[in-house]
Amino acid sequence: MRKKSLILATALIGTLALAPRAEAKDxxxxxxxxxxxxxxxxxxxxxxCHGAVSDFFNIRVFGMWGYKPGRTATKRSRFLHECTGALVNEETVMKIIAIYGTLMFDPT
Structure with a gap:
C-alpha cells in the first residue's frame, strides 16, 4: 500500500511539473x-494590445439564464482596478466600462 501511494504521489508531482504555467493577466x-x-x-x-483587449473581453459572467451584462461589467471594472493607476484614471475606467463593460464581444 505504501509503494502504491509513493507511485501516485510521484505521478502527481510529475504531472504538475509538466502542466502549462498560467499567465497572470496585466x-x-x-x-x-x-x-x-x-x-x-x-x-x-x-x-x-491584442492579448490585453482579449483579456478584457474574455471576462464574462453567465448565470442560469445566460449572459449577465451587469455582473460582467462589475467584474471587468474590478479587473481594471487591479492596476495601481486606475484610481488616478478613474474617469477613463468609467468610460471603458460605460462603453464596453456590458458587451459580450469586442465590436471591432
Whole structure:
C-alpha cells in the first residue's frame, strides 16, 4: 500500500511539473490598451494590445439564464482596478466600462 501511494504521489508531482504555467493577466496593460479604443482615447490601439483587449473581453459572467451584462461589467471594472493607476484614471475606467463593460464581444 505504501509503494502504491509513493507511485501516485510521484505521478502527481510529475504531472504538475509538466502542466502549462498560467499567465497572470496585466490589468495595467489592459487599461492602457482599452483607453486607446474608439470613443475613449485617440481610437488607435498599438500592435501589442491584442492579448490585453482579449483579456478584457474574455471576462464574462453567465448565470442560469445566460449572459449577465451587469455582473460582467462589475467584474471587468474590478479587473481594471487591479492596476495601481486606475484610481488616478478613474474617469477613463468609467468610460471603458460605460462603453464596453456590458458587451459580450469586442465590436471591432
Amino acid at each position: 490589468a495595467c496593460k489592459t487599461l492602457i490598451c482599452m483607453a486607446g479604443k474608439p470613443g475613449i482615447g485617440n481610437g488607435k490601439i498599438s500592435g501589442g
